[in-house]
Amino acid sequence: MRTQVGIIGAGPAGLLLARLLHTAGIDSVVLESRDRAYVETRQRAGILEQGTADALRAAGAGERMDREGLRHDGIELRFARRRHRVDFPTLTGGRSVTVYAQTEVCKDLIALQRREGGPLLFGAEALAVEDAATDRPRVRYRHRGRERVLECAYVAGCDGFHGVSRAAVPPTVARTYERSYPYAWLGVLAAVPPSHDELVYARHDRGFALLSLRSPTVSRLYLQVPAGTDPAAWSDAEIWDELERRLETDDAWQLARGPLTAKSVTPLRSFVHEPLRHGRLLLAGDAAHIVPPTGAKGLNLAVGDAVALARALIAAERGDPAPLAAYSADRLRRVWQAERFSNAMTALLHRPPDATPFDDRLQLAQLDRVATCRAARADLAEAYTGEPFTGGDGDSAVP
Numbered sequence: 001m002r003t004q005v006g007i008i009g010a011g012p013a014g015l016l017l018a019r020l021l022h023t024a025g026i027d028s029v030v031l032e033s034r035d036r037a038y039v040e041t042r043q044r045a046g047i048l049e050q051g052t053a054d055a056l057r058a059a060g061a062g063e064r065m066d067r068e069g070l071r072h073d074g075i076e077l078r079f080a081r082r083r084h085r086v087d088f089p090t091l092t093g094g095r096s097v098t099v100y101a102q103t104e105v106c107k108d109l110i111a112l113q114r115r116e117g118g119p120l121l122f123g124a125e126a127l128a129v130e131d132a133a134t135d136r137p138r139v140r141y142r143h144r145g146r147e148r149v150l151e152c153a154y155v156a157g158c159d160g161f162h163g164v165s166r167a168a169v170p171p172t173v174a175r176t177y178e179r180s181y182p183y184a185w186l187g188v189l190a191a192v193p194p195s196h197d198e199l200v201y202a203r204h205d206r207g208f209a210l211l212s213l214r215s216p217t218v219s220r221l222y223l224q225v226p227a228g229t230d231p232a233a234w235s236d237a238e239i240w241d242e243l244e245r246r247l248e249t250d251d252a253w254q255l256a257r258g259p260l261t262a263k264s265v266t267p268l269r270s271f272v273h274e275p276l277r278h279g280r281l282l283l284a285g286d287a288a289h290i291v292p293p294t295g296a297k298g299l300n301l302a303v304g305d306a307v308a309l310a311r312a313l314i315a316a317e318r319g320d321p322a323p324l325a326a327y328s329a330d331r332l333r334r335v336w337q338a339e340r341f342s343n344a345m346t347a348l349l350h351r352p353p354d355a356t357p358f359d360d361r362l363q364l365a366q367l368d369r370v371a372t373c374r375a376a377r378a379d380l381a382e383a384y385t386g387e388p389f390t391g392g393d394g395d396s397a398v399p
């Protein structure tokens with residue numbers, strides 16, 4: 001099989017890239033190792049920056065998001081049993097975020113691709129990217145029990161952190177930067193309306209807790225737990241008790257309990273692979289970078305990469321190689337800003353196992369600074385809601 005752009009991975013990055021290329025008249029084939037049901041139900045992100053929501057709209061994938069997504073104008077920081085609201089629009093000149101689950105973003109993009117786009121093969125596992133530094137890169141993959149080859153003009157590695165694309169960048173060229181954290185997130189889905197109408201980020205002596213949501217009837221809640229925790233080690237009642245302890249306040253606020261429908265543990269990791277381009281192989285999304293989820297940046301970075309990459313590939317097809325040449329450096333600037341913010345939010349809210357009383361006092365002083373200083377709150381609000389997606393020349397990045 002032959003195509004212009006071979007896309008490995010049908011997560012948000014690969015699906016949006018395929019959609020944007022299709023609307024510009026460029027052929028692609030998407031290879032996805034898992035089946036459709038798995039991709040559409042895998043619980044992950046849920047907070048869309050304004051730039052992400054705008055990009056989905058511009059790609060024709062915003063109709064259900066605009067109907068069912070929830071606009072959020074702030075978050076609550078909770079510490080020392082007190083509540084402090086960070087109001088996004090007043091601090092950022094009008095920006096907000098949208099709560100709309102990654103599962104729904106993927107469903108919308110898959111439906112569009114199936115209706116109007118090129119081939120999207122589920123159960124097609126990429127085995128290797130070959131000849132990436134030549135004009136004729138290839139993807140070797142396995143589909144329906146047979147090994148096959150996809151010949152491409154370009155390969156987009158959108159296959160997430162555990163994919164194979166990154167390995168095609170020779171070790172003499174690649175550099176990686178990594179940090180792992182001594183704690184993880186125990187995340188649950190609960191069939192109960194959220195107990196607060198905005199996300200609550202809580203710092204507590206027993207560890208971090210997050211109250212989030214997927215819809216007006218489904219809560220998403222997280223607890224900081226030691227790295228390597230087995231989710232089965234926590235009973236439902238223990239999870240609710242611990243959430244209650246870490247989220248409790250001095251006022252009449254109460255946590256509503258309900259049946260838990262999913263339970264999993266996510267390790268926290270920061271990771272960047274440089275560069276994002278090797279010859280005709282381009283990396284996008286989690287294939288090239290991971291952030292701890294505290295800053296809600298992973299999905300948004302993946303969408304930003306896809307928009308910038310689509311724009312660069314379209315320009316290259318039209319005879320302008322400059323945006324493709326700038327892709328890696330331009331996106332890495334954004335990636336490192338997201339790494340910085342995600343790391344800072346993580347340090348602000350989690351309690352390391354070896355925290356000393358001095359560390360605790362410093363952390364509370366830092367939180368107090370955010371709660372009482374407008375400039376500190378504005379800095380957080382600007383980073384959380386995200387910069388608009390623009391190219392290096394300031395144009396709209398949506399092709």
Ligand SMILES: Cc1cc2nc3c(=O)[nH]c(=O)nc-3n(C[C@H](O)[C@H](O)[C@H](O)COP(=O)(O)OP(=O)(O)OC[C@H]3O[C@@H](n4cnc5c(N)ncnc54)[C@H](O)[C@@H]3O)c2cc1C
Nearest residue numbers: 009011012013033044045126159160285286296297298299
């Ligand atoms: C619990 C959790 C909570 C999160 N919360 C947030 C949040 O609130 N906000 C936020 O912005 N981000 C969040 N994230 C991060 C976000 O989900 C990811 O950054 C996002 O999924 C990245 O999209 P992607 O398309 O790059 O990669 P992925 O979504 O990982 O997609 C990669 C795809 O490639 C496929 N694949 C892998 N290997 C191969 C292969 N060899 N051949 C073919 N296909 C392959 C995979 O099956 C997958 O479908 C969260 C993540 C987790 C785990």
